[in-house]
Amino acid sequence: xxxxxxxxxxxxxxxxxxxxxxxxxxxxxxxxxxxxxxxxxxxxxxxxxxxxxxxxxxxxxxxxxxxxxxxxxxxxxxxxxxxxxxxxxxxxxxxxxxxxxxxxxxxxxxxxxxxxxxxxxxxxxxxxxxxxxxxxxxxxxxxxxxxxxxxxxxxxxxxxxxxxxxxxxxxxxxxxxxxxxxxxxxxxxxxxxxxxxxxxxxxxxxxxxxxxxxxxxxxxxxxxxxxxxxxxxxxxxxxxxxxxxxxxxxxxxxxxxxxxxxxxxxxxxxxxxxxxxxxxxxxxxxxxxxxxxxxxxxxxxxxxxxxxxxxxxxxxxxxxxxxxxxxxxxxxxx
Amino acid sequence: xxxxxxxxxxxxxxxxxxxxxxxxxxxxxxxxxxxxxxxxxxxxxxxxxxxxxxxxxxxxxxxxxxxxxxxxxxxxxxxxxxxxxxxxxxxxxxxxxxxxxxxxxxxxxxxxxxxxxxxxxxxxxxxxxxxxxxxxxxxxxxxxxxxxxxxxxxxxxxxxxxxxxxxxxxxxxxxxxxxxxxxxxxxxxxxxxxxxxxxxxxxxxxxxxxxxxxxxxxxxxxxxxxxxxxxxxxxxxxxxxxxxxxxxxxxxxxxxxxxxxxxxxxxxxxxxxxxxxxxxxxxxxxxxxxxxxxxxxxxxxxxxxxxxxxxxxxxxxxxxxxxxxxxxxxxxxxxxxxxxxxxxxxxxxxxxxxxxxxxxxxxxxxxxxxxxxxxxxxxxxxxxxxxxxxxxxxxxxxxxxxxxxxxxxxxxxxxxxxxxxxxxxxxxxxxxxxxxxxxxxxxxxxxxxxxxxxxxxxxxxxxxxxxx
Numbered sequence: 001x002x003x004x005x006x007x008x009x010x011x012x013x014x015x016x017x018x019x020x021x022x023x024x025x026x027x028x029x030x031x032x033x034x035x036x037x038x039x040x041x042x043x044x045x046x047x048x049x050x051x052x053x054x055x056x057x058x059x060x061x062x063x064x065x066x067x068x069x070x071x072x073x074x075x076x077x078x079x080x081x082x083x084x085x086x087x088x089x090x091x092x093x094x095x096x097x098x099x100x101x102x103x104x105x106x107x108x109x110x111x112x113x114x115x116x117x118x119x120x121x122x123x124x125x126x127x128x129x130x131x132x133x134x135x136x137x138x139x140x141x142x143x144x145x146x147x148x149x150x151x152x153x154x155x156x157x158x159x160x161x162x163x164x165x166x167x168x169x170x171x172x173x174x175x176x177x178x179x180x181x182x183x184x185x186x187x188x189x190x191x192x193x194x195x196x197x198x199x200x201x202x203x204x205x206x207x208x209x210x211x212x213x214x215x216x217x218x219x220x221x222x223x224x225x226x227x228x229x230x231x232x233x234x235x236x237x238x239x240x241x242x243x244x245x246x247x248x249x250x251x252x253x254x255x256x257x258x259x260x261x262x263x264x265x266x267x268x269x270x271x272x273x274x275x276x277x278x279x280x281x282x283x284x285x286x287x288x289x290x291x292x293x294x295x296x297x298x299x300x301x302x303x304x305x306x307x308x309x310x311x312x313x314x315x316x317x318x319x320x321x322x323x324x325x326x327x328x329x330x331x332x333x334x
Numbered sequence: 335x336x337x338x339x340x341x342x343x344x345x346x347x348x349x350x351x352x353x354x355x356x357x358x359x360x361x362x363x364x365x366x367x368x369x370x371x372x373x374x375x376x377x378x379x380x381x382x383x384x385x386x387x388x389x390x391x392x393x394x395x396x397x398x399x400x401x402x403x404x405x406x407x408x409x410x411x412x413x414x415x416x417x418x419x420x421x422x423x424x425x426x427x428x429x430x431x432x433x434x435x436x437x438x439x440x441x442x443x444x445x446x447x448x449x450x451x452x453x454x455x456x457x458x459x460x461x462x463x464x465x466x467x468x469x470x471x472x473x474x475x476x477x478x479x480x481x482x483x484x485x486x487x488x489x490x491x492x493x494x495x496x497x498x499x500x501x502x503x504x505x506x507x508x509x510x511x512x513x514x515x516x517x518x519x520x521x522x523x524x525x526x527x528x529x530x531x532x533x534x535x536x537x538x539x540x541x542x543x544x545x546x547x548x549x550x551x552x553x554x555x556x557x558x559x560x561x562x563x564x565x566x567x568x569x570x571x572x573x574x575x576x577x578x579x580x581x582x583x584x585x586x587x588x589x590x591x592x593x594x595x596x597x598x599x600x601x602x603x604x605x606x607x608x609x610x611x612x613x614x615x616x617x618x619x620x621x622x623x624x625x626x627x628x629x630x631x632x633x634x635x636x637x638x639x640x641x642x643x644x645x646x647x648x649x650x651x652x653x654x655x656x657x658x659x660x661x662x663x664x665x666x667x668x669x670x671x672x673x674x675x676x677x678x679x680x681x682x683x684x685x686x687x688x689x690x691x692x693x694x695x696x697x698x699x700x701x702x703x704x705x706x707x708x709x710x711x712x713x714x715x716x717x718x719x720x721x722x723x724x725x726x727x728x729x730x731x732x733x734x735x736x737x738x739x740x741x742x743x744x745x746x747x748x749x750x751x752x753x754x755x756x757x758x759x760x761x762x763x764x765x766x767x768x769x770x771x772x773x774x775x776x777x778x779x780x781x782x783x784x785x786x787x788x789x790x791x792x793x794x795x796x797x798x799x800x801x802x
Contacts, residue, residue, distance in 0.1 A: 052448030055403060059444045063436045065410045070433035073425025073500075080414025080421075081734040087415055088744045091408045092751050098404035099755055102397045106762040145422055145498065151740040293426040294496065296503045301430035308437040315445045322449055322456050 005299060006292035009071045010281065012305060016067055018270050020060035022173070022263050027054045029174020031097050031122020032167060033193065034115060041329045042186050043115060049181040049327045051101055056316055058098070070301050074145060075281045075291035081147040082140045083132045083154055090128035097121030123167060130166030134159030134208075137276070138215050139284040158211060165204030169266065172197040176259035179250075181327050191250055194258055198246050205239070205269055212276060216284055219276045232275050239268045341733050343741040344416040347748060349715075351408050353708055354752050358402030360707045363477055363523065364530025365395045366470040368557075369450075373466045377459055382775060383553050390550070390771035391534075394763055396451055401759050403444075405752075410436075416741065420722050420732035427493055427501045427509055428483045435479035443472035474523065481522055485515035488714065488724050489583045501723065513583050517576040518714075524569040525710065528670060529703025531561035535673075536700020537767045539693035550771035552687050555696070559686065562674035562696075570667055574630075580714075581631050584724060586645050587717035590656040592627055593617045594641040601625035602639035607661070610654040615642070617657075651719040659712035666706040673699050 027050040037043035050057075068076040080087060100118035104111050135154035142148060175194040179187055213220035223232050242264035249257030277283060281291040292298060369391055376384035410432070413421045421429075449457055449465035457465070492508025493501045503509055538555030541548045581588045589595075593605045595615045604627040608620035628637040642650055673695050680689040718724055722732045 052452045055400075055447055056441065056444035058403070058407065059436065059440045062407055062410050062440055063433070065407075065414070066429070066432045066436045069410075069413060069421055069425050070429030070431075073422050073429055076414045076425065076429075077418035077422035077734075080411060081418045081736045084415050084734075084736050084740055084744070087411055088747065091411055092747055094407060095404040095751060095755055098407075099400050099759060102400045103758060103762060106397065106766070110758070146418065146735050148735070151737050293429065294500075294502045296506075297426040297430050300503065300506050301433050304434055305437060308441075312437065312441045312445070316441070319445050319448055322453055 004289075005295055005302065006071075006288050008302065009067075009292065009298055010288045012302075012309075013064065013067050013071065014270075014274060016060055016063045018267065020057070020064055021270065022266050023057035023060060024054075025170045025266065026050070026173040026177040026259075027057055028097070028122045028126050029170040029172065030178065031118050031174070032126060032171045033174050033178070033190075034119040034122070036189070036193065037186075040111075045182055045186060045327050045329060045331075046178060047101065047104070047118070048331050049178060052323045053319060054098075054101060056319065058094070061094075071293050071298055072281060072288075072291040073293055075286060077145070078140060078142055078147050078282055078286060078291075079136065082149060083135055084151055086128040086132045086135070086154055090125050090132070093121040093124035093128065095121070097125065122170075126167045126170045127163040130163035131155075131159045133166065133273070134162030137162070137212060137219075137273070137283065140282050140286075142282070142285055158215060161204070161211070162208055165201070165208055168197060168200045168204055169269075172201045173259070173262050173266065176246075176262045180255045180259050183326050191253070191258075194262075195247070195250055198243070198250075198262075201265065202243060205265070209236075209272065218284065222276055222278070235268055235272050235275070239265060242268065338738065338742070340736060340738040340741050341730055343738060343745055344733055344736075345729065347416060347741060347745045348412060350745070350752070351405065351412060351748055353711070354756060355402070355405040355409055356707060356711060357704050358398050358405060359473070359477070360526045360529045360704065361533065362395060362398050362402050363473040363526035364528075365391060365398065365533075366473045367527065368530055368534065369395060370463075370466045370470040373463055377463060383549055386550050386771050386775040387554055390766075392451065394766050397759055397763055397766070399443075399447065401756055405756070408748075414734075415744075416734050416736065417722070417732050418734035420727065423500050423727060423732075424487075424723055425500075427490075427503050428486055430503075431479050431483045431486070431510065435476055435483075439472045439476035439479065442475065443469050446472070477523055477526070478519060481519045482510050482512070482515050485518045486512045487722060488512075488518075488718055489514040490723050490726060501726075514576075514579055517572070517579045520572045521569070521576045521710075522707075524565060524572055525703065525707050527561065528565055528569055529707055531558045531565065532670065532673075532696070532699050532703045533701070534558040535562060535696045536698075539696035539700075540767070541770045542687055543690060543693045543697070545770070546687055548770055548772055550775070554771070555693075556681075556686060559674065559677035559681065559696070562670060563678045564674075566667070566671045566674045570671065573664075573667065578631065580717075584717070585640065586642070586649065587651065587656065587714070588631070589640070589642045589645070590651050590653045590717055591660040591713060593620070593653065593657045594627070594639060595653070596643055597639065597641040598628070599638045601636045602627040602631075602641075604630065610657050612653060649720065651717050656713055656717045659709040659716070662709040663706050663713060666702050666709070669699060670702060670706075 030046050030050055034043060034046060037046050065076075068079075096117040098121075100114040100121065104114035104118070107114070131154060134156070138156060138158060140147060140149065141153070172194060175190045175197055178190040179194060182190065213223060223229065242261045245264070246258050246261035249261055279287055279289075281288045369388060372384050372388040372391065375381070376388055446465040446468040449462065450469050453465065454462045486509055489512050490501070491512040492503065492505035494504050496502045534554050535558030538551045538553075538558055541551035542555055545551070577588065577591075580591075592602070593608060593610055594602055595617065601624065603622040603624045605617055605620050605622045608617035608622070611618045625635045628639055629635050631637075631639065642653070673692075676692050676695060677686065680686050680692050686692075720729050721727060722729050
């Protein structure tokens with residue numbers, strides 16, 4: 001089936017999730033790095049580096065959830081109860097870090113509280129997202145049309161590993177974004193963090209990649225199966241390329257290249273996960289076709305989506321362009 | 335622990351999170367439009383009072399909107415975590431509507447919010463005005479989609495049911511424009527505007543009580559009272575239409591709202607107050623006006639009206655909650671009308687800024703919109719019970735297979751976090767409101783005013799008597 005609505009939608013949902021991961025990734029990453037700001041000015045600048053755009057970034061998460069509900073309601077209905085605790089904790093963590101953007105400007109006495117909320121919320125949200133990913137990779141038990149496992153099934157050493165890995169990856173994205181948006185001592189410190197976080201992130205990508213094939217023999221087949229392997233092996237090769245770009249950019253003190261390289265690492269890791277999953281929507285047993293809503297729903301939603309997504313990308317790009325350049329102390333409307 | 339079943343807990347959790355959530359959009363829908371109006375008036379008149387008011391309410395909007403966003407993200411996942419069977423079955427119909435809400439509204443609001451808050455200097459007045467209008471437009475689009483979703487759950491249309499038991503779309507126009515949608519949309523958008531008008535009016539009144547000469551307070555109070563006087567009657571009319579629509583499509587809900595346990599073959603009374611007695615199926619201590627309910631609902635004194643005795647017990651909503659929440663909403667609506675008429679009276683006498691009792695009344699009514707909105711939603715949502723999709727899917731059959739302890743744990747976490755975080759947010763908003771918008775006047779304008787200081791006070795008070 002070359003043109004299949006469910007398949008197109010799987011691609012669009014994957015695109016929304018990837019966009020979310022890279023966009024909110026760097027602003028969650030700034031939250032994770034928040035305690036490394038040494039002065040109030042440092043922290044003000046760090047937060048203002050994302051303040052005008054964070055809300056749009058997080059909207060991709062709503063699209064991921066809402067889109068899944070719309071076009072893969074069965075997948076949504078199975079995954080959410082299975083990941084009940086990590087999802088709930090992530091939502092609560094996002095509450096804390098989201099309100100911190102406004103609250104910390106509204107108080108002197110409690111500024112520290114909301115700074116801590118920004119750090120804690122960002123870190124916990126990243127951890128929970130990583131854990132949710134790991135739990136999904138390990139597979140979700142389904143009977144009939146419902147989740148059939150317990151409410152602690154998601155907690156395994158592997159899911160904790162993917163959780164910590166995502167925290168490190170987001171911190172890398174955050175550090176490289178701050179290399180782009182700041183200057184002076186703060187920027188050079190961020191360059192140093194990016195250098196170390198790059199190594200840590202790569203180590204985690206390696207560990208997760210090595211362990212993934214053992215979570216389910218199917219993954220092993222999808223990766224090591226000629227001639228498909230010729231394509232799949234492009235992923236690690238390209239990953240090495242982006243790593244080289246990250247470090248050459250950091251060493252030559254370029255502003256933009258490290259961020260783009262870190263984005264590249266995320267995109268490639270995401271493609272890697274996609275290779276493992278396809279054609280499953282929810283491993284091990286729920287396929288894209290089975291999880292999809294009827295074609296009437298898919299078609300109706302698709303028409304508007306194909307019109308609206310380019311418009312959204314255009315004005316989102318415009319908002320980023322308006323707030324381009326370095327963020328300085330005292331910027332902002334507060 | 336029989337009464338604390340997973341279903342009860344999940345319902346409590348949804349009621350709790352959605353009640354907290356609705357408060358913020360109810361305010362930000364109106365406030366976004368108010369900001370767009372203020373900015374437009376500032377650009378047209380170059381009267382610094384409008385700019386000061388824009389900057390003043392902008393900060394309050396930012397805090398409110400932030401809380402609305404984070405509590406809204408929770409809602410978009412709550413369907414799956416706690417109501418997964420409902421999501422699976424109703425997803426093909428309502429899911430695309432919610433996806434459209436995200437695509438056409440949330441991105442628009444979020445994309446232009448940054449420019450509206452931070453960007454006036456960066457993009458210039460025209461684009462800044464455009465961004466402000468887009469944020470306001472986005473809040474209205476958002477309301478449109480989500481009310482279509484909610485209305486479909488109340489008055490489902492345009493669907494079929496497939497082999498898996500899913501609701502599947504047949505006619506999208508019939509789904510989106512389902513029977514109760516236009517009424518609900520109008521009623522809710524007007525409610526959001528009135529909520530905002532009374533908050534703005536309350537804040538204006540507070541500062542007028544402190545200083546009658548505060549020209550920012552005068553301006554906002556006057557604008558808010560125009561809204562109160564003009565929109566409240568429209569809202570009462572819209573509410574009546576909505577009620578008649580409910581009678582047509584969800585008569586059982588109206589029976590609960592009216593407290594009609596019994597059928598009245600020749601004219602039903604309007605029960606003003608009373609105590610619903612669920613065990614005996616009657617309203618104790620009822621104060622009622624004979625036949626008035628039939629007149630209101632059927633436009634005929636003697637029209638017969640069925641009561642809950644015509645409905646199986648298993649299909650009835652909890653009467654007491656619906657009965658009371660409806661009366662709270664209607665009572666507040668008429669209190670709003672009273673304030674609006676009072677303000678019109680004082681305005682005609684030329685004493686709008688010189689009427690402490692009006693100001694006290696407006697201050698007291700400041701939060702009334704929130705209570706009315708919550709009471710209205712309780713009426714319509716509890717009145718839909720025991721169904722999620724009215725008449726077709728029972729609430730008890732919509733539940734996710736999640737163990738009660740998990741739901742209890744998450745409910746407890748939501749309660750603690752929401753009260754802590756949103757409590758702090760409300761405190762910050764109240765503190766912002768406690769300051770006069772005069773402090774937000776631009777420096778070049780603020781200087782001379784302050785320099786004039788106490789000397790100008792008597793003059794400004796004198797002005798009040800001439801103002802109309």
